[in-house]
Structure formats: C-alpha cells, structure tokens
Amino acid sequence: MRCKVRVLLPLYITMVVALTAPASAGEATSPEERGLAIAREADRLSSGYGDSTANLRMVLRNREGLTSERELRIRTLEVEGEGTRSLCIFDTPADVKGTILLTHTHKQADDDQWLFLPATRRIRRIAAQNKSGSFMGSEFSYEDIAVQELEKYTYRWLADEPYDGNDCYVIERVPVDRVNSGYCRQVAWLDKEHYRTWKVDYYDRKNELLKTLTFKGYEKHLDRFWRARQMEMVNHQTGKSTFLTWSNLSFRTGLKEIDFDRHSLTLLR
C-alpha cells in the first residue's frame, strides 16, 4: 500500500493542481469559487502524508472547572480516491482501555464505523450517520474529529483579515448532509501562507454560535505537513471545554489497509 501511495501521489497532485488552476485562490470571481479554491488548496497541502500515528491526550473541563482525562492512540491511513481510514485506541480511563473506534471515511458515500468492545470481544457497527453526538463525553463531536473530506462541505469566501498576527482567509463551510450535521455552518480562519487553520466557529442549527475551536503550536513534519500540537474547543452555550494535546506524531510508519480492516480489531491493543 505504501508503494501504491508513492506511485499515485505525483499523479494525484497533478490532478488536483489541474483542477485548482482555473479558479486559484487569488483570482476566483465569485465568493463560492474563491472559498472552494481556498479549501481545495488547504486539502491539497495536507494530503499525501500516507499514514500517521500519534498519541492524544484529552482534558475535559466542565463549567465548574472540574477536569477528567482520556488518553488515546490514533492511527490514520490515506486511501487514494476513497477517503481515510482511522483507528482510535483508548488507553484511559482504565474501564474503557482497549476499546477501539474504527472509521472508514468516504468522499461520497456514508462513512463506515465500528466499535470494538474488548470485554466481550464484540465488534458493533455504529449506525449513526448523524455525527453530531459527543465523542467520549468531550466537546468534540464525531464530525469534528473525523477527517474533513473536501467533498462533504460547500464553501464561500467571506473576508481577508488578520488573525493572531497572520494574514488569513475567512471562509464559510456548509455541510452537504445538512440533516445529519449538528451545524448549519462553520466559519474558519486559514492563514494565506500555509493554509493552516487557526480558528473555527461552529454555528448550531438555529444559527447561534455554539463552539469555537482554536489551534496552537503548529509544527512542520516531513518538511511539508503542518500539524497543531494543541487544540481547544470551547462550548459557549454550556461553558464546558476540551483541550487536546498531540504527541509522538510520526508519518509514513508503514501502516497498511489490512491494519484498518474490521477483522484486525480483535488483534489490536
């Protein structure tokens, strides 16, 4: 698979560039074309890493300031033309240790998702195409943590404005599957230099500001891919927040499609 990715990669990039060229970020005419061009460029720049592994620490804070923690290991694999495979393996809290969430995201079709429960060795399909539910009791929903496939939103450029010292594009994205999303729209700030996301405002179905996600500590990997070490999601309506810290990030570790097969869930720890 790794070889396949390498072989296909130049082709893929050429293809994306060809598609992007007629409406590149600067020259596009309508706000919609411009928004799509910006999102496409951001997607192009963050694609092609092959696979990655990382450790994730989540700190959940409630309105009273009480915190609880979760630790997980995340593995992802890009599958050319299809989407992304990902594994979330829970290490703490101890009572959910060994629980694994497997997701196959698809560019067009519904995502496939399975949960492995180690106590009974059961693999249960998750039949909630509605991804607005909370992930592990955090302020992140399933749709927030899922890999953001370009095709799952429509885009609109709103403004150019500075954010935290960076010149940014402000774009709006509207979920294509409106029925199953918890949001009517999202507004994102991406810097003009590297197309890194710095802030996202999430608006609920009543178009009221629900949550804000901010990114900190961007680092460059493989000389090309920018990843934020820290993310914070604040829920304005409940006063709760969730803080994410990424560590031990590695790329091109040799993961294969078979490692993200439903059957291999029973072999992982």
Next chain:
Amino acid sequence: MHSRTWMAALVMGMSAWTVGGAGELSGWIAVEGRGFLNEPLYRGQDRDNASIAAQPEYYHTWENGSSFTFVPFGRADTADSRRTHADIRELNYLYRQDNWFIRMGVGKVFWGATEFVHLVDIINQTDLIEHIDGEDKLGQPMLEFSISPSWGTLDFFLMPYFRERTFPGRGGRLRTSRVVDLDDTIYESSSEERNIDIAARYSRTVGGLDFGVYVFRGTSRDPLLATPDLVPPELIDPEDVNDYKLIPFYEQINQFGADVQYASGNWLWKLEAYFRNGYFQDYFAATGGFEYTFVGVAGSNADMGLLCEYAYNDRDDGGQTIFQNDLFLGMRMTPNDAASTHLLVGFAQDTEKSENAFSIEASRRFGANWRLILDAWFFLDSAGDSVLHELRDDDFARLELAYYF
C-alpha cells in the same frame, strides 16, 4: 481448570515477563451484591449473596508484532460454592504477519450481531454461573489460523478440549428446581471432553454490510438437561442418576451458521441464524431485528437507541430453550457524558404463551478508575413447563463496584 493447567499458565506468564519486549498489566477487581425480591423456592438456597472477583490481564508484545496475553479470572461467592470459581479466560500466543495470523492457547472469540439472544456464538462456552445474561465466557483451548486475502477473511479453529457449561449449585439462586449434576455429564462422543472440535468461518465487509458464515463440527455448547427418563438408554449408567438432579447431555453437532449486520443511515439491521444437525433432531433457529438511533435527543448530547428483535427456535426440547418464539423490545440511552453513563432496558415477551421478563442495565464511571454497575431482572410471568417458570421467584437486583487499573 486443573491445577496443572494453572501451573503451566503461571510459568508461561512469568517467562514472558522476563524475555524482553514490552509488557503491561491491567485489569479489574470488583465487589458485587445480589438482592432477591422473594424468598428462595428451593431447599438449600441462600436468599441473597455477595461476592468479590478479579480479572488481571497481562499483555506482552514483541517488535515482530507477535504477542502474549494472559487473563486469569476468579470469584469468591458467599452463597454458592460453585460460583466460587476460577478460570483462565485467555492464555495465548499470537503470531502475526501482514494478512494472516496464528493464535495458540486459550482464547476468546465472539461471533454475532444481535443484542438479546446470542445464537451463533459457539467457540467459547458460557460461564452461566457468572451472570444469567450468558455474556460471560470460559476460555477455550484452541489453535486458530486466520488469513485475509482481498476477498474476505477465512478463520480456521481446532479445539482439542471441551469446556462444560457452569450451572448454579445447591446454595445458589437463578437455578432450576433440580440441581444440574456436573459429575455425571454425558457425552455423545466416546472421547468425551477430549473430542476434537473444528470450525471454519468466512467473513467480509461490503459497504454498510458485515456478514459471516461458518460451519462447526463437534460437541454442542448447549447441553440438553435431562432427567433420567429423557437420557437415551444406551448412554446411561443407571447408578449415576437419581430423581433430584439434572444431567447435562452434550451431543455431537454439525452446525451451519450466519450473522449479518447492515447499517444504513441511523438504522442497524441484525440477523443471526443456524441450522443444526444433532443427536435427536435437526433444527433451525434465527434471531434478528433492528436498532434505530436518535442522535441528540431533545437538543441534548444524548443518544437513544430503540431495539426490536425476534427470536425463533424450532428445537423440540420440552421447554429448555427459553427463547423459542419471543419478541424483544429495548431502549438504549447514552448521554455521552464525561462519566460514560450507559442505560439499557429490555423486555421479552413470548408470542405463544403468557411469559415475559424485564431487565435494566445501567453503569457509570466515578473518578478515573471506578465504575458502578446496576442491573436488575424481573421474571414477570411464566408458563408451567418452562425453565423461566422455575426462576419465577428469582427477580433480583445486582450492584457491582469495580476498580480498573
């Protein structure tokens, strides 16, 4: 399990600890109390019981991807001497290559899709004395070979030793009026528990569909509980039987099974079925239904699942199969809170006789390491000739506090 097996397990565990790679220890220890609504019906039974149990887990992994797992289990119970028991849930070595693996030792495998009746799950024996829901399983000695070519997964099992189902003893609740006699078990196979069982399974995922089909040949995991008059005369030793006990009879079977899960939108469809060819008869059994999930109930973070399943079994066994023609309705509540609270309510109704039961299962975490589990079962109505009727006064609530490490 014999003390010799235990010793071997211990030695293997110790040696894995010392030979390099990375090992980790986890597990749980729990106290449990069960309170019953009514006085016991049968002589010798204690009314309530308390117990303590532990299940540590040692896992060791090597650079080449192979691993060693050791999961012993033990419980001490105040009321039922048989519920004071120990088992090796897992003790196995896994050797893994790209698209195949071999697992050797005592293992645990689950097959199935439905929520209420686990019909096609056959590799591991049920540790029934642990919980009446039948979800606790005894470790199964096995050699497993699995290969995943591009067109699915093939699993092959060789099981050289059979584990008998556990049943409550004289002092325990949730038992039949006659105690199941575990000393005089009858096997159809002349090799008895040393009969070599085999199984092969093919499974695959296609889009929203997961399915598996298998064939099993060997000793049935479901015993027929026989009073002396029901045991085939050629298999019986007259000195072994008396009127006050039930004798488990394990037949040789060929079983063809299938399980399917299909997800579409917020619907999850489930089906399990098998055809069994046994000593007395050939029969068919199936269970299936759906779960529909409402995400974000009433603007909250909570998910609610509604479950509806039906179980059918055409085995003619004098009422030993509890779910022969039954409808199950259930509701699952998941608030998606920081404490991972979970609630499942279930109701079973026999469609032929006025027999029904109700269960609640709830749990939540406290702090980082504790979990409190409450479950309650009510046997509301039962007909005169069934197993459920014998449990009619055993409505109970069970509270468990577990520490995970």
